[in-house]
Amino acid sequence: xxxxxxxxxxxxxxxxxxxxxxxxxxxxxxxxxxxxxxxxxxxxxxxxxxxxxxxxxxxxxxxxxxxxxxxxxxxxxxxxxxxxxxxxxxxxxxxxxxxxxxxxxxxxxxxxxxxxxxxxxxxxxxxxxxxxxxxxxxxxxxxxxxxxxxxxxxxxxxxxxxxxxxxxxxxxxxxxxxxxxxxxxxxxxxxxxxxxxxxxxxxxxxxxxxxxxxxxxxxxxxxxxxxxxxxxxxxxxxxxxxxxxxxxxxxxxxxxxxxxxxxxxxxxxxxxxxxxxxxxxxxxxxxxxxxxxxxxxxxxxxxxxxxxxxxxxxxxxx
Numbered sequence: 263x264x265x266x267x268x269x270x271x272x273x274x275x276x277x278x279x280x281x282x283x284x285x286x287x288x289x290x291x292x293x294x295x296x297x298x299x300x301x302x303x304x305x306x307x308x309x310x311x312x313x314x315x316x317x318x319x320x321x322x323x324x325x326x327x328x329x330x331x332x333x334x335x336x337x338x339x340x341x342x343x344x345x346x347x348x349x350x351x352x353x354x355x356x357x358x359x360x361x362x363x364x365x366x367x368x369x370x371x372x373x374x375x376x377x378x379x380x381x382x383x384x385x386x387x388x389x390x391x392x393x394x395x396x397x398x399x400x401x402x403x404x405x406x407x408x409x410x411x412x413x414x415x416x417x418x419x420x421x422x423x424x425x426x427x428x429x430x431x432x433x434x435x436x437x438x439x440x441x442x443x444x445x446x447x448x449x450x451x452x453x454x455x456x457x458x459x460x461x462x463x464x465x466x467x468x469x470x471x472x473x474x475x476x477x478x479x480x481x482x483x484x485x486x487x488x489x490x491x492x493x494x495x496x497x498x499x500x501x502x503x504x505x506x507x508x509x510x511x512x513x514x515x516x517x518x519x520x521x522x523x524x525x526x527x528x529x530x531x532x533x534x535x536x537x538x539x540x541x542x543x544x545x546x547x548x549x550x551x552x553x554x555x556x557x558x559x560x561x562x563x564x565x566x567x568x569x570x571x572x573x574x575x576x577x578x579x580x
Contacts (some may be wrong), residue, residue, distance in 0.1 A: 276308030325368030351383030
């Protein structure tokens, strides 16, 4: 089973790598390695990382693990976020430096998909995408992607070089992409990659406390604080009742809803636990009819979630 992500063919559910090396608390390397290997056994072929994840350690982890399976996996990495001295950096010279550094950490000669992690407001998108196109022409990447880009930016970028995929936050807890981004992607034949399709874990039903481990980035998110968190947990409880009636984990139901929004959508839930990954992959086999979809949206209506979705909204384009 596979899905078309623009010009790429990938598994219906991918693996977001960020949590494999921290971000949501301390990560255990052996456990993370076991999770990646389990994903390969389960047929996961789409893996997502970035140069900024754990200061490059995420790429160092994934590169050697995936290298023996190079002919059947699609690996994406990103450039332009969390750069020293600049929150975002889309300068062409940085793009060229960053791809070489990423390839060195991965131990690969090219990646399949190279995203601009965030749009740099100080650099015209045409210049950044021009540099990404140079990367493709040099054989260091097969395709170009964008992350958290507005519909207008996507159009401008696509006019310079074909954009294969756009990733943005999208889940039952955040549906902003439905207004302009998704229609634009479908018009242009660009794939859509939802990150945080489980709301950074809250849609798993397992997050019942805001007493996070040191280093867990969710402590900075408004949706995980005080009354906002309590209100959002009540929404998850409503969704959990539907999942219980189907006899499936609530996370699987939430992912199945994302998958049901279109065959051009490939979510990349992150996890460092092999059993969670197996459950996420199984979401592709969970068929939802119109009544199921209506009940899910009734349980978690658009706009019902409390709190701003990102602690740094100025890093989002549009």
